[in-house]
Amino acid sequence: MNFFSNKWIAEWLQGLGRITLLCQEAVHSLFTRKITWRDLIYQLHFIGVKSQSVVLITGAFTGMVLCAQTYFQFHKVRMDTATLAVVSVSMASELGPVLTALMVAGRVGAAMAAELGTMKVTEQIDALRTLATHPVDYLVVPRLLSAIIAVPLLNAEAIALGIGAGYVLGVSLLGIDPTYLWQNMLKYTVATDVMIGVIKSFIFGGIVAVIGCYKGMSCGEGAEGVGRATTEAVVYSSITILISNFFLTISLGELLSYL
Amino acid sequence: MIEVRDLKKSFGPQRVLDGVSFRIETGESVVIIGRSGCGKSILLKHLIGLLTSEEGEVLVDGENLGRMNERQLLRVRHKFGMLFQGAALFDSMTVAENVGFALRRLGKLTEAEIAKKIGEALDMVELPGVEEKKPSELSGGMRKRVGLARAIVYQPEIVLYDEPTTGLDPIVADSIDQLILRVCERLKVTTVVVTHDMRSARRIGQRIMMLHRGKIYVTGTPDEIFRSQDPVVNRFVNGISDPKELYF
Ligand SMILES: Nc1ncnc2c1ncn2[C@@H]1O[C@H](COP(=O)(O)OP(=O)(O)O)[C@@H](O)[C@H]1O
Ligand SMILES: [Mg+2]
Numbered sequence: 001m002n003f004f005s006n007k008w009i010a011e012w013l014q015g016l017g018r019i020t021l022l023c024q025e026a027v028h029s030l031f032t033r034k035i036t037w038r039d040l041i042y043q044l045h046f047i048g049v050k051s052q053s054v055v056l057i058t059g060a061f062t063g064m065v066l067c068a069q070t071y072f073q074f075h076k077v078r079m080d081t082a083t084l085a086v087v088s089v090s091m092a093s094e095l096g097p098v099l100t101a102l103m104v105a106g107r108v109g110a111a112m113a114a115e116l117g118t119m120k121v122t123e124q125i126d127a128l129r130t131l132a133t134h135p136v137d138y139l140v141v142p143r144l145l146s147a148i149i150a151v152p153l154l155n156a157e158a159i160a161l162g163i164g165a166g167y168v169l170g171v172s173l174l175g176i177d178p179t180y181l182w183q184n185m186l187k188y189t190v191a192t193d194v195m196i197g198v199i200k201s202f203i204f205g206g207i208v209a210v211i212g213c214y215k216g217m218s219c220g221e222g223a224e225g226v227g228r229a230t231t232e233a234v235v236y237s238s239i240t241i242l243i244s245n246f247f248l249t250i251s252l253g254e255l256l257s258y259l
Numbered sequence: 260m261i262e263v264r265d266l267k268k269s270f271g272p273q274r275v276l277d278g279v280s281f282r283i284e285t286g287e288s289v290v291i292i293g294r295s296g297c298g299k300s301i302l303l304k305h306l307i308g309l310l311t312s313e314e315g316e317v318l319v320d321g322e323n324l325g326r327m328n329e330r331q332l333l334r335v336r337h338k339f340g341m342l343f344q345g346a347a348l349f350d351s352m353t354v355a356e357n358v359g360f361a362l363r364r365l366g367k368l369t370e371a372e373i374a375k376k377i378g379e380a381l382d383m384v385e386l387p388g389v390e391e392k393k394p395s396e397l398s399g400g401m402r403k404r405v406g407l408a409r410a411i412v413y414q415p416e417i418v419l420y421d422e423p424t425t426g427l428d429p430i431v432a433d434s435i436d437q438l439i440l441r442v443c444e445r446l447k448v449t450t451v452v453v454t455h456d457m458r459s460a461r462r463i464g465q466r467i468m469m470l471h472r473g474k475i476y477v478t479g480t481p482d483e484i485f486r487s488q489d490p491v492v493n494r495f496v497n498g499i500s501d502p503k504e505l506y507f
Contacts, residue, residue, distance in 0.1 A: 034366075123347040126309050130341040131361040131409070132333045138364075
């Protein structure tokens with residue numbers, strides 16, 4: 001038991017260390033190397049444009065179900081018109097960023113790990129290195145940068161659509177007074193909520209790209225290795241997102257209240 | 260010039276290289292032979308710094324690769340071209356993009372100049388007119404040729420070949436041997452070939468080294484190796500298994 005837990009902790013810490021080194025190399029490369037625009041645009045298209053349907057559906061249905069459930073509870077105490085305020089605050093600061101990031105992790109993080117993992121096992125990454133190209137410059141930086149740009153935009157879309165869908169549902173199906181509903185939402189949603197959401201989505205975008213690329217580049221042998229790298233990329237980035245979300249909510253709330 | 264001094268490499272408990280030392284002069288063609296799984300690819304990867312080891316040294320033109328970080332190694336790798344065992348072409352790119360990759364990354368030439376160099380390199384490997392094909396559409400021998408074109412297009416000083424003829428039929432294998440000789444002659448490069456194909460070793464090598472049990476077992480001219488009376492060398496050259504040893 002002791003032996004296994006020690007080994008597990010050692011491996012976990014080693015992984016953490018390697019991810020840190022990867023981040024350091026990526027940030028260094030981001031500021032010192034020329035960006036290849038072609039790769040960046042390709043990745044932006046893949047991460048941003050192609051994830052839209054998934055993210056929009058997630059946003060819309062989460063907004064609606066949240067609106068309905070809040071209404072059912074609030075109706076009992078005659079607070080119908082506060083419904084959309086709850087939807088908007090929770091969408092903007094929690095559900096929007098987290099659900100967007102989870103969907104992107106499932107779609108994009110997995111694809112990154114599978115692609116880089118396949119390149120690793122077929123020696124294409126070694127071939128890159130012999131052609132005097134640093135894999136971080138060529139593979140990681142475009143992906144990281146695109147994820148950091150695309151995820152906040154996807155997040156904004158998900159939030160807007162979620163609130164919009166909630167509003168339509170509340171007004172048309174649940175029969176809430178539209179003016180009060182809208183005004184209350186504006187009154188109770190403050191800039192801090194939106195800001196927390198935006199900051200989170202930048203960080204989550206980075207998490208998905210870094211873990212996806214790390215898992216791909218440290219992929220084990222053969223088809224099994226690629227499969228495992230893909231699964232681990234999704235599982236680890238999802239868990240990292242959920243855990244860091246808690247700490248971000250706590251710390252960002254405090255931090256932004258000082259400003 | 261490449262110099263290896265007492266190089267050791269282990270993967271976990273398995274010691275693959277156990278004190279390898281040799282020297283390869285500029286312009287020489289050297290063939291390293293050895294049984295499958297004896298560590299030939301591992302050794303070749305050390306020469307170009309894809310793998311590094313704490314024990315022992317690899318010096319390329321006097322620079323110690325073991326002391327460099329990845330960015331410094333990139334500079335040294337400009338001197339090298341490498342043909343991988345499975346060619347390792349970038350499968351998301353066309354042949355032309357593969358061959359022109361290093362030139363584009365350097366960013367010194369115009370698109371027209373790059374296209375011209377790609378054409379020249381593909382001519383050299385006798386594969387004109389496949390520029391727009393994807394690697395998946397090519398046969399094994401063609402892939403190796405494209406891999407070679409990609410490795411020589413930026414005129415390296417040293418070319419490393421990892422089992423260039425393995426898995427090809429004898430005719431194609433022969434044509435690859437001719438190609439290696441031609442590249443060596445025309446571009447005046449130092450050639451290091453790793454193989455277990457004795458026919459090809461005899462044809463290409465000015466000098467043959469045999470890797471056995473993690474060490475360089477013998478070094479000699481092809482004639483010396485082929486005439487050797489040493490049981491290990493003799494059995495390898497003639498392809499005879501030892502009934503007292505287990506093979507799996
Ligand atoms: N990444 C690795 N991890 C563990 N063992 C490895 C690794 N790469 C190679 N080996 C081991 O090293 C030995 C030599 O491999 P290699 O150099 O590829 O042989 P070959 O001479 O056929 O090219 C093999 O027995 C293999 O099991
Ligand atoms: Mg090999």
